[in-house]
Amino acid sequence: MKNSKKEIARKRMEILFNNALLNARNNPELAQKQALLIKGISMKFKIAIPPEIRSSFCKKCKKFIVPNISSRVRLGQGNSKSISITCSFCNHVYRKIIKN
Ligand SMILES: [Zn+2]
Structure with a gap:
């Protein structure tokens, strides 16, 4: 089983990510440590x-940002299916395309 270690590592990333999301509001420092x-x-x-985890890192300062807690999320203007995310650590704004 060559891939089992990677499987376990991937699961650990998911568990850490979920924990970081839970801690983001009450214990942001712990959330950052888990993100690291x-x-x-x-x-x-x-x-x-994984992409869903990677999109929770600011593209600029690389910190772990959680929608509505450590970032502001705004719907894109017009009919574009995108949202703009503002990092509350460095104020960097980036866009994310939403797929149906
Ligand atoms: Zn940032």
């Missing part, structure tokens, strides 16, 4: 961070 652990696992096991 996710990156550590990704590097150690050479596996990519």
Whole structure:
């Protein structure tokens, strides 16, 4: 079973991510630490961070940001199916396309 270690690592990333989401409001420092652990696992096991987790990191300051807690989310203007996310750590704004 060559992939089992990577499987476990991926599961650990998901667990850490869920914990970080839960802690983001009441214990943001812990959430940041857990986010760092996710990156550590990704590097150690050479596996990519799943897209749904990666999109929770600010593109600029690389901090873990949670919608409505550490970032502001706004719907895009017009009929474009995008949202803009503002990081509350560095105020960087980036867009995310929403797929149906
Ligand atoms: Zn940022």
